[in-house]
Amino acid sequence: MGAGQGAGDPTRRSEPEAAFQWDFVTPGLPDQAFEDAPGFTPTPMELRVMLLAHLRPRADSMVWDVGGGTGALALEIARLMPLGQVHTLERDPEAIELLERNRRHLAIDNLHIHAGEAPDGLSLLPQHPDRVVLEVGRPLASVLRAIWTALQPRGRLVISTASLEGLVDATNTLAQLEARDVQVVQATVHRMQRRGSQARLAAAEPLFLIAAERHG
Numbered sequence: 001m002g003a004g005q006g007a008g009d010p011t012r013r014s015e016p017e018a019a020f021q022w023d024f025v026t027p028g029l030p031d032q033a034f035e036d037a038p039g040f041t042p043t044p045m046e047l048r049v050m051l052l053a054h055l056r057p058r059a060d061s062m063v064w065d066v067g068g069g070t071g072a073l074a075l076e077i078a079r080l081m082p083l084g085q086v087h088t089l090e091r092d093p094e095a096i097e098l099l100e101r102n103r104r105h106l107a108i109d110n111l112h113i114h115a116g117e118a119p120d121g122l123s124l125l126p127q128h129p130d131r132v133v134l135e136v137g138r139p140l141a142s143v144l145r146a147i148w149t150a151l152q153p154r155g156r157l158v159i160s161t162a163s164l165e166g167l168v169d170a171t172n173t174l175a176q177l178e179a180r181d182v183q184v185v186q187a188t189v190h191r192m193q194r195r196g197s198q199a200r201l202a203a204a205e206p207l208f209l210i211a212a213e214r215h216g
Contacts (some may be wrong), residue, residue: 008088018106027052027076034072034102034120040095042072043135043160044204046189051207052076054122054183054211055158057131060084064125066147067135071099071111077133078111091117120148138166140155144173144202151214167208 020033021033026057028049034042043051049072052157057063060083065074068088078086090096096115114124119142129150135141138161151157157179159170167184174182186208 001013020105022079027080029072029076029079029106031072033106034070034075035105036070037098038092040070040098044189047054047160047187047204047207047209048073048076050185050187051059051133051158051160051209052080054156054171054185055131055133056156057081057084061131062126062129063087064089064129064132064147064150065135065150066122066132066143068113069095069101069109070099071102071113073133073135074099075102075106075108078108082110085112087112087114087125087129089114089116089118089121089125090094091115091121091129101168105189117184118143119174122146122150128152134159136166138163139175141169144170145177148179148214153214154216155214157212157214159208162205163206163208167210170210174210174212178215180215181211181213183209183211185209185211 028045031042031045036042055149060079061081062084062155063077063086065086065088068074068090074086074088090099096113099113116124127150131169132147132151161167186206189204192199193202
């Protein structure tokens, strides 16, 4: 081995990180597939599957994900629709950096990240989506109305919130907008954890899921 080519040589190029491989056709990437950070954890896999089932994306859908966070749900959606596009809007710079790392890690090229806050930031996204996911603590009526105006006829909106006030605000606003096929689900995931020889079920944070469709 020649000089300067040893394993400890700081000038030697490191091997590029391999993309995460998930060769199954089912939705539900494992939580460990996503990087997290203090204050940012991926939506648990079981809840992502439920949100996807209510969103009903098509292979060529154009999806808005408002409030992207770690990007777990947006990346899950993008992976399932190779002919479609996902545009996520996120206001937190740390979340945007984390989302971009996860996008690269999973080698997803049909997810587009936009820095901004709804409702004003919605103007940064391509208009007339046919599917929208709103991931917020408490959805504001002004945000819901702006999203509803942009949504294509017969398009679907799925809201996830952990807030009871958010649930009430969302359902009241959707009633005023004359949304159809409104569905509300409260979901809690319990997973087994072991401590020594003991096993117990630990609950993740409960989530309210509100799904609705716009009139044709």
